[in-house]
Amino acid sequence: MLGIIGAMDVEVNAIKDKITRKTVTKIAGSEFVCGFLEEVMVCVAQCSPGKVNAALCTQAMIDNFDIDKIINVGVGCSLSDDVVIKNIVIATDVCEYDIDISALGEPLGFINGLNTIKIKTDEELSEKLARTAINYGEKIHRGTIASGDTFIAENALKQKLASTFNAVCGEMEGGAIGHTCAANNIPFAVIRSISDGGNEQAQLDYPTFKKIAADISTAIIIEYIKSERNQFALF
Numbered sequence: 001m002l003g004i005i006g007a008m009d010v011e012v013n014a015i016k017d018k019i020t021r022k023t024v025t026k027i028a029g030s031e032f033v034c035g036f037l038e039e040v041m042v043c044v045a046q047c048s049p050g051k052v053n054a055a056l057c058t059q060a061m062i063d064n065f066d067i068d069k070i071i072n073v074g075v076g077c078s079l080s081d082d083v084v085i086k087n088i089v090i091a092t093d094v095c096e097y098d099i100d101i102s103a104l105g106e107p108l109g110f111i112n113g114l115n116t117i118k119i120k121t122d123e124e125l126s127e128k129l130a131r132t133a134i135n136y137g138e139k140i141h142r143g144t145i146a147s148g149d150t151f152i153a154e155n156a157l158k159q160k161l162a163s164t165f166n167a168v169c170g171e172m173e174g175g176a177i178g179h180t181c182a183a184n185n186i187p188f189a190v191i192r193s194i195s196d197g198g199n200e201q202a203q204l205d206y207p208t209f210k211k212i213a214a215d216i217s218t219a220i221i222i223e224y225i226k227s228e229r230n231q232f233a234l235f
Contacts, residue, residue, distance in 0.1 A: 045056030122187035147175030
């Protein structure tokens, strides 16, 4: 079963609405809608913003449903001049920029347990999403997505994340979802549609573009699922 997690209603409602033969289960504050989308079994959940919410939702999904892989879908901010509003970023890896045990000699973002700073996404799943987005006519970028419990809205933080982690996109959930998936050996991917520039203008741009950006990323997920259905039909 394919798991799909988004933080906000605008990021997952369009997908939920297309599910047939659905069942709804509430666990740990999240609602899990499972059923069929284009005859592919899916489980969709809204985790609410933030890393703890994202990790709780991901672990609950893995523990309670027969999940083969997880896609985190939603909006994010640009951390690169090359990445502009309404572009798509598909992560090559994710990091959690606000983990800081540098006082103990570890580099910023170092994740104890996984013993890494960056968590690689699943190459095959990410490549399929990238091809789907390109076929859908979207401008895509590949690179690091940086996650933390802060809405990025200042140039200083934006520049720090770009220089420290070589990140091209910032948001609040993908790193935690990737962390949880890696700990459970579940393949995952993160796709973000850019809603703002992560700078002082972000507080104005985000409300304007978040729905547009979310619609783009959810449309790509639906197209990806259609392609999976077509592949299943060959066997």
